[in-house]
Every structure is written in C-alpha cells, then in structure tokens.
Amino acid sequence: MALDLKGIIGDSPALTGVFKVLEKVAPTDSTVLVTGESGTGKELLVRALHGNSDRHSGAFVPINCGAIPKELLESELFGHEKGAFTHAVRSRPGRFELADGGTIFLDEIGEMDLSLQVKILRALQEKEIERVGGTTIKKVDVRVVAATNRDLEDEVRTGRFREDLFYRLNVIPLHLPPLRERGNDILLLADHFLNDHCKSKCRKRLTIDEKAKQMLLTYSWPGNVRELENFMERLSILCEGDEVTPEDLPDKIFHDIGEQPLKKVEETIPLRPVGFVWPTLGDMGDKDLKLKEFLEAIEGRLLSEALEKADGVKNKAAELVGIKRTTLIEKLKKRGLL
Secondary structure, eight states: OOOOOTTOOOOOHHHHHHHHHHHHHTTSOOOEEEEOOTTSOHHHHHHHHHHTSTTTTSOEEEEETTTSOHHHHHHHHHOBOTTSSTTOOSOBOOHHHHTTTSEEEEETGGGSOHHHHHHHHHHHHHSEEOOBTOOSOEEOOOEEEEEESSOHHHHHHTTSSOHHHHHHHTTEEEEOOOGGGSTTHHHHHHHHHHHHHHHHTTOOOOEEOHHHHHHHHHSOOTTHHHHHHHHHHHHHHHOOSSEEOGGGSOHHHHHHHTOOOOOOOOOSSOSSOSSOOOOOHHHHHHTTOOHHHHHHHHHHHHHHHHHHHTTTOHHHHHHHHTSOHHHHHHHHHHTTOO
C-alpha cells in the first residue's frame, strides 16, 4: 500500500531515503527519534508515521517539551489528581493517557529537565505512568515518537541528557535533511506555498522567473521550510507584478549567495504626492480585493515590515506597530508566520 505522506512535498533523493525508512518503520510499534534542524517539518513527518501505522485510528497527541515550564510539564505528560498542587481543583488525565491506543509525540525532547527524563524512561520501559499526587499505577498502550533539533549524543556527553533514555528513544533514528540539501524540492515547495497564499489573498497566481529560481536554489535557507513558507507569504503580499524577479528578493539572499543586491530603479516622476496618502477605493479595486481582504493585506505588509526591521525580535516588532507582543504573536500565527 502506498504511503500517505500527509502533505509532505518533495521527491529529492535525500527525502526519498527518509520515505523508505518511514515505510519500513510505520507498521511497527518501535520507538522513533526524529532529528533535524528547526523548521524542517519534523511534526509533519511524525504525523505521517502515525497515519501509516496500525494505530492510525487512535489518537495522535503532540506535546512540545520546550514550550511548557518544567514545573508544569510533568502534570501535562502524566496528569494529576485533585489537590495535588495549588489550583488542582479536579483530577485530570495527562497526554500519555490521552494517547492510549495511539501515538504520543514528544517534540523538542532535548529541552526536557533531567528529573523528568527518569519518569519518561519508566513510561517507555514499563508502559505505565503515575499521575502527580496519585498513588496508583496506570498501564498505557502508546507508541512514543520523539523529535529534537539538538545533537543528543553531544547532550549525553555533557551530562544534559540521560544516556539510558537516549538509547531507549533512539531505536529507530530518522533524520530529516535541511532544505538546502533537498535540491529541486525548494522550487516545488516555493510554488506550492506561493500558490496557496495567493489563493488565500484572492490574488492572481504568481510565477517565479528563472534567475530568481536559481537564487532560491542557491540560498542556504537557515530557517528551512518554515522560512521558505513565510517568505512566500511575504511575496504574495509585497510583489508588485505577476512574476517574482530578483528585484523582489531581500538583500540577505544576495549576500548569502555572494552577489550584490540590486539597486531599485527610482521613478523620475513620483506616482503620488510626497508624504502620506490614504488608500483609496481605486487602490482596493486595483488589487481586486474586498474591504476585509484589503485591510488584512495592509496589516500583513506592515507586520512583515516590522519583523524585518526588528530582525525577527517580536517585542521590538510589536513596539514598532504599537500592539502587545501577545497580539502580535496571534496575528503572526494566523498568517503562518510563526
């Protein structure tokens, strides 16, 4: 039966090798450790692993071990009993119980505190957990898949990660290659993301000219697939013509590939009077957008510009546009910029 790859795009040799391992390991219950740089799409791969397993009808329960404070992570993983700590007003199951019969995905496992790693090891070895404040042992039938962007062998050597847990997790290692090693997949993904974002903004589909394609293929993509998607959304808002050209690419791409940024040709006659000019109905008509989409496009452009000026520092970007950091994050998440 053909693999259901759950939206993973690419046919490069590097990715084909990953799919071969995925096909072999998916039907088993073996523990898998997915490694790869941040932004490579590790969760998509893990979801495909679950979807092609015999547990596909069971729950898929992800938890980001690096995003939850360590004092709360134990309760999130194993649950707690009423009165176990302040504000524990009722008993609550943890992620391991919720994943019973399915798969639990421990993302960013390398961020986990050493004291909690012992309990994860027990859950893996004995297939049993104990709620915080509880006195009974609960059996759980879960497949554990973990992921990290850290070198766990190096973490073991420096004493930041338990050696026994590393070997227990690393039964089947699965490495997701960075985008820069995936060749033409870059263009397949760029076209996919650009088309999706143009559709969502009710904009005519953009194409990418040959020189711009070569630059995208040469760029190192330090932020991997996540960076590429965010950049394609930015182009879907900021690109003036119907084709993406080198003039539309940011200076950092030119610097990264060793070329001089192109100087923008200045208009000899200003299209508008100098100074601020309010958008008009004509502007909205030119973009073929309704009011809501037009305002969202303006807001998206301002947010992208603020992030660029702030070098990605969200607090600073929020100050530039005069909103709270939490509001900025909500807006960025809505647009897939995080």
